Structures are given as structure tokens and as C-alpha cells.
Amino acid sequence: MTKIAHHIPDEMLAAYAAGRLPATFEMIVAAHVSMCDACRAALETHEMLGGTLMETAAPAAPLEGDLLERTLAQLDAPVEADGAARTPPARMGIYPGPVAEALHHGPPRWRAAGGGVRQQILAEDGKSSVRLLYIPGGQAVPDHGHGGTELTMVLQGAFHDETGHFGPGDVEVADESLEHTPIADAGAACICLAATDARLRFRSLLPRLAQPFLRI
Amino acid sequence: MLAVRDNRDRAAFARLFAHFAPRVKGMLMRSGMGAAAAEDVVQDVMLAVWHKAHQFDPARAQVSGWVYRIARNRQVDLARKAGRPLPEEVETETPPEADPGAILGLAQEAGELRAALARLTPDQREVISRAYLGDLTHGEIREETGLPLGTIKSRIRLGLERLRHELKDLRRE
Ligand SMILES: [Zn+2]
Ligand SMILES: [Zn+2]
Numbered sequence: 001m002t003k004i005a006h007h008i009p010d011e012m013l014a015a016y017a018a019g020r021l022p023a024t025f026e027m028i029v030a031a032h033v034s035m036c037d038a039c040r041a042a043l044e045t046h047e048m049l050g051g052t053l054m055e056t057a058a059p060a061a062p063l064e065g066d067l068l069e070r071t072l073a074q075l076d077a078p079v080e081a082d083g084a085a086r087t088p089p090a091r092m093g094i095y096p097g098p099v100a101e102a103l104h105h106g107p108p109r110w111r112a113a114g115g116g117v118r119q120q121i122l123a124e125d126g127k128s129s130v131r132l133l134y135i136p137g138g139q140a141v142p143d144h145g146h147g148g149t150e151l152t153m154v155l156q157g158a159f160h161d162e163t164g165h166f167g168p169g170d171v172e173v174a175d176e177s178l179e180h181t182p183i184a185d186a187g188a189a190c191i192c193l194a195a196t197d198a199r200l201r202f203r204s205l206l207p208r209l210a211q212p213f214l215r216i
Numbered sequence: 217m218l219a220v221r222d223n224r225d226r227a228a229f230a231r232l233f234a235h236f237a238p239r240v241k242g243m244l245m246r247s248g249m250g251a252a253a254a255e256d257v258v259q260d261v262m263l264a265v266w267h268k269a270h271q272f273d274p275a276r277a278q279v280s281g282w283v284y285r286i287a288r289n290r291q292v293d294l295a296r297k298a299g300r301p302l303p304e305e306v307e308t309e310t311p312p313e314a315d316p317g318a319i320l321g322l323a324q325e326a327g328e329l330r331a332a333l334a335r336l337t338p339d340q341r342e343v344i345s346r347a348y349l350g351d352l353t354h355g356e357i358r359e360e361t362g363l364p365l366g367t368i369k370s371r372i373r374l375g376l377e378r379l380r381h382e383l384k385d386l387r388r389e
Contacts, residue, residue, distance in 0.1 A: 018348045023296055026292075027301040029301075029303075030300075031301070031303075044277060046379075048376065049329065049344075050349070052278070052280055052333060054242075054243050057345045060242045063237055064251070067237065068230060068237070071259050072229075074259075075266050084260040085268050086299075088302040088304055089302070090304060098301035102298070
């Protein structure tokens, strides 16, 4: 496996840890962390900071009545498959666990998207979406700008554009300032996971005051 | 936590519950959840702590960070139509093999992190708390990578050191 060179921005890992990242970008973070030890470690660091703050800075809220007794009474009950103890999904071929789950553990059902490019939309919510793209080797994706933030993660093959070269596991972060023409490398088709959020610009989600700390 | 993991000790679980349940509830309410809904999530989270205890690795996580992750995942799960996309789990022995040096190292880092947080001004602490605790808008190591588990553990420590330095930078401003 080639080494991953393009990672999830640290502030996005912090936002995922804290649960304040848009749903479509969560899929990219979860898919990348499934393949990248460096970002998994960074994410776990943010969780450690979050946990420390939860222990020391959050006002503890007194519990009402018998919550402990009710919880103890349920310790031997069977684990709910979709509850808090659910087991994260496993990898399926080139598809990381969270993508495999969105595919309902079956192969993609590709639809023509023009110019030989095929796609399957995995989730859509208003203007934001996350999809799989299939770009034949040597093929270009039409030149485009971005209304918001676009995250693209390579699952198979590779592509390059004005900003660099992206192979399996790599994530490209594009925003309104970037106009680009991604071109798949010659050879095997390039399969990518692409998430866009035209309504929410990622940067606007972060508290302004946190910017010096988060280095945006 | 290790008594819960290794001995299935219910009294130890009750102590964990007494410590974490009010804190998780406080965090959930801070991000806009009502008291009753928050208690339901607290119960799910604490049951998950019991059921997932075999995966807890003190060389990779402090109990608080691990509980924080379970709570956030549950909270976001409930806010999503399709559930929250979660990373694959790292394949490891269950329970993870003890690595006393790494456990001690992580505990030291965590202690220094707490100390660094304590030295922030109230305003600075509030900013970081808001980023990690509140303001919710809505609510494996795989063999191919060739990296041993030790890499993640040392990177967590490096990451913590870096976070501590950022806290220091913030304090100077
Ligand atoms: Zn990475
Ligand atoms: Zn683009």
C-alpha cells in the first residue's frame, strides 16, 4: 500500500471528535481514519482533550432518581445491534467500513454521470451530499469551482489536478477559492468518495475565538 | 475501569457510573439536550462502557476520552437518519496486551494536559470547552499499513504533546 500523503485537516478531526461536523464530511473522516493511523491517533488525541474537558470543565448534572439501579438491572440484557455499543462495520474490498455500511454491504449501483464518469449517491441532505465516483483511467472530471467545501478521498487508482497527486487514502480539500480539473491516472479506473456541502462552509462552523487555538 | 474490564466488577462499574454519568449528562445538556433525553443517552453510554470494556486499552486512551467518544457517537447517531459513520475498529487482542511503559507515559501526558488546561484563563478555557463540549449544530490497524499498534500509541503521545504546546501558545496571547 502506498503511503498516505494528504490527510484530514486537524481542525476537521477536532470537529468530528466533538460531533460538530456535517454528516456528509463525517463519512470521509470515518473512511480516512479507517485507513490512516496518523489521523486515528490525532482523532484519539482530540477525544482525550474532550474527555478531560468533560471531566473538569463541564458542570456535572445531578441524576434523577434511580438511573444507576435501572442501568445495573440492564447489564445482563442482550446488546442492541444499533445501540451505543454497536460494532463499527468492517471493510469490504476497497471500501472502508463506513462506506461499506452506506452501500448496505453490497456492490455500488453505478449510474452514468456524463463523460464516462459514473456515480452512486450514498447520502443527500439539502445541498450537501456524499457520493462514490468512478472515473475511467485517463479521464478528466469537468473543470469546476465549489460553492462550499468539497472533500475527495481516493479508494482505488489515483488522480491529479492543479494542486497535486492523490492516491488511495489521500484526501483533497477544495473550497470556493479552488477551480480545478481532476484527471484520473492512466490505467485502472479511479474510484473516489466525494463529499460536498454547499450550504455550510466548514470554516464557519468553528467558533471564531477558537481560531488561534485551532490554527485556521 | 480495569476491574470492570477484567473482573466484570459491578461495584467498580457503579463507581464509574457515579463519576461519569453526571458529567456525561452535563455535557449533553450543554449541547442542547433536555434532561430526560440526556439521561436516556447516559444510560445507553454507560451500558456500552460495560459491554465494550474488553476493548478498553489504557495505553491508548484515558477512561474519560473513551467515555467521551462513546457519548458523542451515541449523541450524533441519534441525530442522523442513517446513524453516524464510524471508523473501523483497530484489530487487537481483547483485552489489549498490557504495556506498562505506554500506560504510564499516556497517564503522564494526560496529567500534564490537565495541568495545562488549568493554567488557562477562564476565557480561554471557555473557548476550548465550547469547541469540545457544546454548541452542537444539530444534531485497525490494518496489516496493509505495516504499522504496529505501537505507532498509534506513540503518535497519541506526540499529538498530546503538540496539543499541550498549542495550549501554551494560547496562554501567551
Ligand atoms: Zn491521515
Ligand atoms: Zn472539485
